[in-house]
Amino acid sequence: MDALKASYVNDIDHLVDAAKTGHWTEVFKRLDAGGRPVANQWRVGGKSWFAPLHHAAWLGAPVDVVDQLIQRGAWKSLRNADGDRPFEIAQKRGHHHLRESLRVRETSEYEQRTFVAWNRHLTELTTERTRGLDPVRYRPVPTELIALEQLESLWFTYPGMYGGFGMSIHKDRLFVESWSRVVGGSGQAHVITERGCVLVDEGFV
Structure with missing residues (x-):
């Protein structure tokens, strides 16, 4: 983390904090500002590797929120530190309304x-x-x-x-x-x- 600018780390922290607490208007505002952070960013030095889409899956965000994150470049196939994609997180949490939005194709x-x-x-x-x-x-x-x-x-x-x-x-x-x-x-x-x-x-x- 010491190799990164404090302002860069701070911007990421604000994005992740907003996603973690479900403040989606703030998340979209920061993503739409351009530059960094980006939709697939997780907290620098964090252990969970949760990007905004993982938080949306965990919280059971509305389908529209999930779709907007994906439109902004969020990757459905990005795994967290436990190896779970947003789809698996939503399933484990019982948020079945997100099944179709988060589904990833099966790999051979x-x-x-x-x-x-x-x-x-x-x-x-x-x-x-x-x-x-x-x-x-x-x-x-x-x-x-x-x-x-x-x-x-x-x-x-x-x-x-x-x-x-x-x-x-x-x-x-x-x-x-x-x-x-x-x-x-x-x-x-x-x-x-x-x-x-x-x-x-x-x-x-």
């Missing part, structure tokens, strides 16, 4: 095996690419999000890197580009499959 055994492998290789790649930077406790990015949310790409930063990682799926392979904006020629591109991670390009950016 092949997809599940692939995502597990991708996640492992991505974590290894991230660790290697950030070696030498101050260690940061961060949440690994679940690669299943790209497929289940049908995202063209997914970007995440790493404190101190002054850059980050961009991911996309091409022909059932995970394509990852990483770079630092202040280090010339730092760019690397990797292709991740179930079997491993291969460097395919470097020296750009």
